[in-house]
Each structure stands twice: as structure tokens, then as C-alpha cells.
Amino acid sequence: MPATRTPAQLTAVAARPLVSVVVPCFDEAAVIGETHRRLRAVLRGLPECEYEVVYVDDGSRDGTWDRLTALAAADARVRLVRLTRNFGHQPAVLAGLREAAGDAVVTIDADLQDPPGLIADMVERWRAGWPVVSARRTGREGESRFKTGTAHVFYRLLAAVADHPVSLDTGDFRLLDREVVRTLTLLPESELYLRGSVCWAGFPETSLEYGRGPRLAGRTKYTLRKMAGLSRRGLLACSSAPARVPAAVGLAWLGATAVTSAVRRRPLPLAAWTFGCEAVLLGVLGEYLLLVHREVRGRPPYVVRQRWAAGVPVPAELTADELTGPREAWTAGSAR
Incomplete structure (x- = not known):
């Protein structure tokens, strides 16, 4: 059942909540423009919601950062975080969660295999009281039988041996309430497996089913070695x-x-x-x-090289709270 919100929480959510979308990027120059166009089309259609998009450049080498800065210069709702090198998908998602200012935060990959249109349904479930809304894959179009089969086996193996319940066939495409985000970002672990940590936190969760499509452009960045590393991290973190x-x-x-x-x-x-x-x-x-x-x-999971907010670069040493500032100032500045 969805969590029961306090009157104060209900009032805050009802008064034009801010929805953040976190998009980790690694060598996505070929697709990032279309990704932003589709995200903006969906987010503009959210009823009575403000929005921001936080792109995290995870050490791209193909001009992704230049395209992102062009987007940020043209749209004040775009915020950027540039890491010093490629730290990996999970640290990049964590960096975005720490930067996001939203009452609800959606994490989605940049390759458009996960449909941005599902975000509207996620927000609707969240406003109904669900603090975690996950997207569960019912199909994986464009992926090899080996990758599909090994993913199917891994999730079920993890569910069988995990010390807490885990969501089957669920990646990092999900919506998290601010309270959930705060819990995850305060965890002291540097080897964080976010998919398992969301389940470990124990907040009420609902899911939406969808068929994952093929990449719009470019090649997958999840090599066999990276898939094995993510599986190892998940197994050690959850079981x-x-x-x-x-x-x-x-x-x-x-x-x-x-x-x-x-x-x-x-x-x-x-x-x-x-x-x-x-x-x-x-x-x-x-x-x-x-x-x-x-x-x-005690090393941090990532190192920030540069940030952009409100269309201009800002010092990397500023914290997420300093970047965000008063909520009123941010929403006013994002109307551009």
C-alpha cells in the first residue's frame, strides 16, 4: 500500500512540485539532443509540476559535454555535472541524485531504450502516495539472447539469495520520492548498488511494466566486463x-x-x-x-570536475545545497 503522507507533505506536493530527471551520460553525443527533446516534451505536459533535467557526464570522450553545455545555455531548466573520468553508471546516477533538487527524482538512461513517456505515469503514481515507482521490463528488444538470458537468471538468483526483497527485472529507470533520495544519498557506502539499496530501504514500491526498446543511436556501453562487475557488486551488496x-x-x-x-x-x-x-x-x-x-x-565514488546551473558554469566545489539555493529562486529562474 502507498505510504500515508502528512498534511504538510500533501500541501507541498499539491503546490506545483518540482520533478527532477537524472540522466547519466557516457559517449552519448549521437543521441543526447533527441533525448532532451523527448524528455522536455513529456515534462512540459506534467500537470501543475515544475521540472529540471540533471545530466551527469561520466567522462565522455565524444563531444557529449559540448552538446550538453549547448543545451544548458539554451534551457535554464538544464543542470550539468561533469565527472573527471568514467567512474561507472552507478556512481554517475548517485552524483545526479545528490545534485537533484526535486520533490520527486526520476533516473533514466540517455540511450532512449527506456521510454520517457512513462515518466508521466510514474508522477501520477507518486502523487497518489507511492514513494518508489519502478519500471519493470517485460521485454528487451534489440539485445542479444545472451544478455537477455543472463539478466533473467541474475535477477532471480539475486532474489533467491538476497537478505532482503529485491525487484525482478528492474533497472535504474524509476521515480524516487525526496525522502527516499535523502536516505540513499546519506548512505556511507562507496561501492553502492542503487537498485538493491532502494529495495533495502524498504519504502512502499509499485511498478509499471514496459517493453525496453533498442538504442536510438550508438553502441551499448555495458560490456561483458561491466555487466559482470555490476552483477558482482549487486550480489555482494545484497546478499x-x-x-x-x-x-x-x-x-x-x-x-x-x-x-x-x-x-x-x-x-x-x-x-x-x-x-x-x-x-x-x-x-x-x-x-x-x-x-x-x-x-x-573512504574514497568518494566519484569526483566532480565542473557544474553548470542556470545556463552558466559554476565552481565545482559548491555543494548541491549551495547550487540549489532557495526553492523559490530556482523555480523563478527556470521559467526562461
Whole structure:
């Protein structure tokens, strides 16, 4: 059931709420102009809502930043964040969430595989009281059978071993209430898996089903290596099951060895097999130690190189609150 809002929250949402759309970009120069055109068409049609679009350039090398600055110069509702290098999709989304000023924040990729038209339905569900509105994929047009099949298996494996409920077939195309955004952005983790963190937070969630289309232009940036890295991050972030594999395998191994030795009435030469088993188990523990090492270092998940707001560049060291300023000033300036 949707969360119950307080009278103050209902009044704030009813008085022309601000909807932010966060768009991470990496080498999307070929499509970014059409992406913005479609987003603006949808956002202009939202009833009694203000809007802003926050583009996060995740270290693009193909002229994406130049196109984004042209958009920002022509539209004061566009805000830009430029990272110093390619930190990856999840850090880029997190950067956008921290910059967004909206009462509701929508995250969507720039390649138009996720339909911007669904944002209107998300906002309608949000205004009805749902703090999380996710888009669930029912099909993945234009993607290989390998990618589709592995994604299907991964989400179900994750759901089976996760320590908390997770949403099936759901990526980062979703709407988050300001309270949810605040919760996520205050988490101290640097190796954040946002899809799992949204479910972990436990806010009431509803979903909209859609068929994912092919890319409008360019090539996918999610290589096999990046998909494997995202899957590893998700599994380690959402489940403690891998950490328990060594104990389970060790006990099973000892039991099998004892039974086999008893049946054959002599010890088995298991030195080579034991070495291989130990190497695999140490590798699993190594993943957790590496994760702990990264968290203990305390490095931020990304570094901002430049920001644009209200059509002009601003110092990168300013915080999101300093950029946003009073709500009235921002909405007045965005009327251009």
C-alpha cells in the first residue's frame, strides 16, 4: 500500500512540485539532443509540476559535454555535472541524485531504450502516495539472447539469495520520492548498488511494466566486463550468501571425504583437489576483503570536475545545497 503522507507533505506536493530527471551520460553525443527533446516534451505536459533535467557526464570522450553545455545555455531548466573520468553508471546516477533538487527524482538512461513517456505515469503514481515507482521490463528488444538470458537468471538468483526483497527485472529507470533520495544519498557506502539499496530501504514500491526498446543511436556501453562487475557488486551488496559458501563447501567436503574413506577403507589422495577447492574459497573471501578495503579507504565514488546551473558554469566545489539555493529562486529562474 502507498505510504500515508502528512498534511504538510500533501500541501507541498499539491503546490506545483518540482520533478527532477537524472540522466547519466557516457559517449552519448549521437543521441543526447533527441533525448532532451523527448524528455522536455513529456515534462512540459506534467500537470501543475515544475521540472529540471540533471545530466551527469561520466567522462565522455565524444563531444557529449559540448552538446550538453549547448543545451544548458539554451534551457535554464538544464543542470550539468561533469565527472573527471568514467567512474561507472552507478556512481554517475548517485552524483545526479545528490545534485537533484526535486520533490520527486526520476533516473533514466540517455540511450532512449527506456521510454520517457512513462515518466508521466510514474508522477501520477507518486502523487497518489507511492514513494518508489519502478519500471519493470517485460521485454528487451534489440539485445542479444545472451544478455537477455543472463539478466533473467541474475535477477532471480539475486532474489533467491538476497537478505532482503529485491525487484525482478528492474533497472535504474524509476521515480524516487525526496525522502527516499535523502536516505540513499546519506548512505556511507562507496561501492553502492542503487537498485538493491532502494529495495533495502524498504519504502512502499509499485511498478509499471514496459517493453525496453533498442538504442536510438550508438553502441551499448555495458560490456561483458561491466555487466559482470555490476552483477558482482549487486550480489555482494545484497546478499551474505557468498560469504557462507566456504563453510558450506568445507563441511560438505569433509563429509564426502569421510564417507568415501569409510566405504573404500583407505584414505583418498585429495591433495590436488583440496588445493583447488581452497583457491576458489579464498577467492570468494577475497572479494569481501576487497570490498571492505575499498570502504575503509573512504574514497568518494566519484569526483566532480565542473557544474553548470542556470545556463552558466559554476565552481565545482559548491555543494548541491549551495547550487540549489532557495526553492523559490530556482523555480523563478527556470521559467526562461
